Amino acid sequence: MSAALNSVLADATARIIERSRPTRAAYLDRIAAATSDRPHRTDLGCANFAHGFAACEAHDKSDLRVSAKPNIAIVSAYNDMLSAHQPLEHFPDVIREAVRAAGGVAQFAGGVPAMCDGVTQGRAGMELSLFSRDVIAMSTAIGLSHDMFDGALLLGVCDKIVPGLVMGALTFGHLPIILVPAGPMTSGIPNKEKARVRQQFAEGKVSREQLLEVEAASYHGPGTCTFYGTANSNQMLMEIMGLHLPGASFVNPGTPMRDALTRAAAQRAVAISPLGSDPTPMAKVIDERAIVNGVVGLLATGGSTNHTLHLVAMAAAAGIKLTWDDFHDLSPVVPLLARVYPNGQADVNHFHAAGGMAFLIGTLLDAGLLHEDVETVAGPGLGRYRREPTLEGGELAWRDGPRASLDPDVLRPVSDPFSPDGGLRMLDGNLGRSVIKISAVKTQHLVIEAPARVFSCQEELAAAFKAGELHRDVVAVVRFQGPKANGMPELHKLTPPLGVLLDLGYQVALVTDGRMSGASGKVPAAIHVTPESAEGGPLARVQDGDIIRLDVDAGTLELLVDPAEFAARPLAPFDAHRSAKGTGRELFGVLRRAVSGAEAGATVFAPDFASV
Known part of the structure; x- marks a missing residue:
């Protein structure tokens, strides 16, 4: 049973609700106007509709024609140059099969760009990185714009990709949306050793070849980088905000558990569609309480500072006005519960093994530091996320997560934090x-x-x-x-x-x-x-x-x-x-001129979001 809500948390949430009242109401009015008691594709002209299912297999085409089964969109950030997104290559096939088994149809609605800050670090391409988030949001909206879909699965992991997917999807908040991650790569060399060699290189004590060997031993296979930067902060946020299935964030790619969670997300998307048994639109999941839960998760884990931009921009896409003062007000009452590099020596695989998200969410709920009474893609109540996935006879099931940390050097309860505040x-x-x-x-x-x-x-x-x-x-x-x-x-x-x-x-x-x-x-x-x-x-x-x-x-x-x-x-x-010139920067001049300041989320959409 969760404790009474912390008073500072309750007051901060109340201020956000009051501050956001006009823009949130306008957003919900738009969502209500887009909501229909029948699939939008039934309003398409015959030629339009025929274009939408022309390439489908015969049985999917038949199902779509009669509009009796939900059609789930797949929007993916797949490319095989980036380790975090390379595992997504085969997800659409898994999803299509799982959706059919659950009584629906799945179509690949569109791809979004996915660039890597690790590759572009210190290069001209990095100057496109933050803007890629807003491009991804627009790309997501384009993929969902055909009025063919009853829900969507968004496949993405890294820095700007997940916030962009969420921002784009929130403009279709009348649809149910589930984020589907790929998971972190397995652990490489210790982070302390990597940091030591990097400093030695900066001092001229080791060669470039020696540095490259160390970096390659760290970033060595498919999956997300294992340090706790923006990519893994994204995964934490999607889970604590109720957009992942419980325990989905930090399961390695290419494992039976990862495949089982992907299939389960596909099946759940059918269930929460308007034609399913438990309709749950995204606008119902992402409200002021979910946004505050995201801020708490960020503070409690020492997550990426990029989310002082991204959370502000994601909230704005839902008509919610989050400010830096809200982070500042919550930080003193949210203790630091995780030590994951660069805030410690462990990586996210160690965090997951120590109890991971199930333990983190449980201890925060027990201390009254999260809103439990939220909607999630898994069903009502964040208490569902105290549970973790397991395979029983090859079948996915959920069990109670650990009530005690399995490694207090990495993860601790609220009663014994690393620091009394979120840092x-x-x-x-x-x-x-x-x-x-x-x-x-x-x-x-x-x-x-x-x-x-x-x-x-x-x-x-x-x-x-x-x-x-x-x-x-x-x-x-x-x-x-x-x-x-x-x-x-x-x-x-x-x-x-x-x-x-x-x-x-x-x-x-x-x-x-x-x-x-x-x-x-x-x-x-x-x-x-x-x-x-x-x-x-x-x-x-x-x-x-x-x-x-x-x-x-x-x-x-x-x-x-x-x-x-x-x-x-x-x-x-x-x-x-x-x-202004080179590496595609010529194309982004209009974004540089239109972008808002950092405190408003550094987004080109700020004026539009503010006036909805």
Whole structure:
């Protein structure tokens, strides 16, 4: 039995509901207008309808013609270059067979792009990464736009793919939607060893060939990368928000359990369709309570800071106004319960083995730190997610999850957390508002006061490090990295050199209007600074040698310069052409011009979502 809801959680949810009342009501009105008591395909003209089933097998064609059976759309992010999405190649065949067995039809409705931040890290392609989320949302909507479907299964895993799929699907919130993951790759070399060699490479102590051997031993097979970055934070969110089947998030690909869960998702999609036994539209699953549950899950696991953007954008797609202040208000009452790299040495396979999502959700429910009274794709109530899947005689069943952690070095109950709070804070001051993740930052580094060294790109910082110019107390300011400037790329390549400086005993911090994602680790990093420098934000006035004070305890990010002098400074020039050409960036100019600020989700849809 779940405990009474924590009062801070209840108050935060109430504020979100009140703040969102006009936009949520408008969203639900749109969903109601799209809802029908019969399949939409029955309204298609004969030629339209014939186009929709022309390539089907005879029995599927017959079933669709009489409209007696639900038609489930498959939208997939499959490609075989990316390890996380390569396993999805054969999912459509499994799904079609399972849907037929459950009394329905499944059609592949469309593919969405899936790019990898790991491959594009530090390259021009990374400047398309965040925008790919909104492209995926539009691609999802196009796939579902044919009025042929009674529900959908969305196949995707990684960073921008899952938020984009959710945002697109929410515009079809009258349909039931289930997210279907591929699972993490099996464990490779220990994360501590990988991090050690990366820092050695940054110091010039090992060769590129040695580094590549280590990286290849880490990223070595099909499945999601095993560290707890945005991809695996996505999976946690989809489960705790009720869009996965219970226990589906962290099962390795290519296993009997993974195949069984995929078949079960297909069968469940039939059951929750309007023609099924338990109709459950997506708009009923994703409400303010589900969004708050997502924030709690993120805080409790030390998840990716990217979700201070993605959760805001996903919520907005459902007419819900989530703000950074909501993360900040919830963080003090949500303890850190997981230590998964980069917040520890374990990977997500260890987390799963230690009790995984069933234990995490159970202990949070027992402490009143989750809304239990939500709808999910598995049925009413988040308590269903205390259970975990098992195979009994080759058949899928669910059993009670563990009531005690099987490895307290990786996963703990609310009564014995790693930290009393969620480790995600908001900073505010004369440099703007920003996000900082402190779950892996040592206590002595929570307050940094040091001279600034200003860069306009991460390549400049790397060059200064190699030249020995940063071996001192320093706050590295990397500006012109926001969404309007260049698409807000992740700045993972900054982690090793800044980590070296920290290990040498210097006071070091990073301040940027760019992103760090799951790479946010031991170096204190004030990220997503808004307003961004390309729009005249305060970072554009910072100069080398200015003293910056970053104080996590006080929640402040301040430039210690006379206010009048600071206001009188000219803005540093921004070269808008630097990110305008090459690697397809020419096609994204309209998105750079239209995108909202980081606090509004860094999305091109912000004005539309706000006015629905």
